[in-house]
Amino acid sequence: MGFGMKQPGGFLYSLLPFVEQNALHQMGTDNPDEGTRTRVTTPLSFTHCPSRRTSKLYPYTSSQSCLTRDGGSLTVTESMKTDYAACSGTHTDNGNNDYGGHGATKVRELADKSIRDQNANSSKNHTGITYGYSNVMDGEIRDGMSNTYLYGEKCMNASCYEDGKDGSDNECGYAGHGNETCRGAFPNYSSSSLVYQDRAGLQRHFAFGSVHAGGCNMAFADASVQRISYSIEFEVHYCLANKSDGGQYNGNFVQIAY
Numbered sequence: 001m002g003f004g005m006k007q008p009g010g011f012l013y014s015l016l017p018f019v020e021q022n023a024l025h026q027m028g029t030d031n032p033d034e035g036t037r038t039r040v041t042t043p044l045s046f047t048h049c050p051s052r053r054t055s056k057l058y059p060y061t062s063s064q065s066c067l068t069r070d071g072g073s074l075t076v077t078e079s080m081k082t083d084y085a086a087c088s089g090t091h092t093d094n095g096n097n098d099y100g101g102h103g104a105t106k107v108r109e110l111a112d113k114s115i116r117d118q119n120a121n122s123s124k125n126h127t128g129i130t131y132g133y134s135n136v137m138d139g140e141i142r143d144g145m146s147n148t149y150l151y152g153e154k155c156m157n158a159s160c161y162e163d164g165k166d167g168s169d170n171e172c173g174y175a176g177h178g179n180e181t182c183r184g185a186f187p188n189y190s191s192s193s194l195v196y197q198d199r200a201g202l203q204r205h206f207a208f209g210s211v212h213a214g215g216c217n218m219a220f221a222d223a224s225v226q227r228i229s230y231s232i233e234f235e236v237h238y239c240l241a242n243k244s245d246g247g248q249y250n251g252n253f254v255q256i257a258y
Helices: 011-019 022-026 032-040 104-111 115-122 187-192 234-241
Strands: 084-087 149-153 195-197 208-210 215-220 225-229
Touching: 011 022, 149 208, 195 215, 208 215
Parallel strands: 195 208
Antiparallel strands: 084 149, 149 215, 215 225
8 A cells, every 4th residue: 555665654645646636746856845845735625524624724733843855854833634544453553653754765764774674573463554664465455455444534632623732633644654644443542542523622542533423434445435333342443443353353462572
């Protein structure tokens, strides 16, 4: 999925060429700072649920700067955001969860050295469609495309749609692996990684969810879209988030040591 281990952005970045935004995808090749600034400050309508908020720039409140193609940093006060997240499965690794923190040059350097081995090890335990430096092939989705989450609406604090103060909505929508752009069904965070309806004051940074009544919309790997109820049992949610569990819930959590 995406453009392989050397991809310098998250899932929305990889989608750009497929939604007639290739020029936006390629910006920064000649002028990294200005190209990156233009990309992150260009709102896109498809990154927002119209029932939640409009397509525009929102406050960028993270202490982390945006990174450019050449590995430099760029400070912005507003950026495009996303109401959607990719499914990273049933494993979390808090020590190494922000793989999007590298610019493209650094990502390529790492991929050419240690990341290839790291990815080989992590693919045994990372169970979702996407994770840091992932390179998932169709054949690895052993549960079948129609039984595996791809993308979905992410839960947000309803009080923070506009101000960037939700801790999982304070960066740019092109961020790499982290709660800005990835969610899942994590046994060690089962109570906070179910499916929730947005509420004022509710912080669920690992959870899928939406503003809609009854459930949130999830895209599956076969490109179908289904409504997932807020009352879904965690075991079922887990199996849909895991690409190769065989429909069997395994609540054991394995922390990977790199």
